[in-house]
Amino acid sequence: MTIFNDREHAFESKYAHDAEMQFKASARCHKLLGLWAAEKLGKSGDEAETYATSVVIADLTEPGHEDVVRKVVADLGNKASEDKIRKKMRKYRAIAKSQIFDEA
Template structure:
């Protein structure tokens, strides 16, 4: 095995790890967005958790996050626009990443 092979394997491993962490961060972001929307809808406790899971599942329908935006903005109606939902998603992605980093270090 050459040094090049070792470097290639390390690069592939890092790429796979980074892709997994990005996926996990997006799922966490969707959960946080779901909890935020649930609060606006007056849901609490288990009902809020169920709604957050529904938001997570909405992201599995198509690539990108517009499917989440459509679901949440439709559910919120006049309480929040699609642009407001997108803004909240952008705001919560770094929060989700920070939470995951804290969990992996513990």
Template sequence: MTTFDDRENAFESKFAHDEEMKFKADARCNKMLGLWAAEQLGKTGDDAEIYAKTVVMADFEEPGHEDVIRKVAADLEGIVHPDLVRSKRNELLIISQAQILKDT
């Protein structure tokens, strides 16, 4: 194998690793957002965990995170403003990224 092939493989591996870390951070963030939203809805225990899983699953509806924002904002309509949902997700994403980095 040439040096060029080695570098290409290294870049591909790094890209795959970075994408995996991004996926894990997004999933963790969405779960944390779901748990926060469950708390706003008065859900606790298993009900909160089940609700958080529905938030994580909502992220598979379309690319990006707008599907998650839309779901949580609709569920919290009349309780919190959609801008707060978006702001909370941004805050939790930073926390989840730090946790993922710490775990690796």
């Protein structure tokens, strides 16, 4: 029975680790998107960092990434289309995943 318990524990640990890595990659993606949007809005330095943090926090509103997209679309107005924002998000998601998994 110990082997099965050990296996179960290993699967639970791997699931928790994978979930944590996905959460970190998602947060990193949204921060990168927020920094890009901040630049479009003419923000830099601490102001850009604060804005990027607000984009990360926006993701905690509801499951999925639509809350982030809505925020950035609303904030950027005519400075970037929803399609462009989604493309940037896909690009930053790939970069974030690569960074997070390289760090792990």
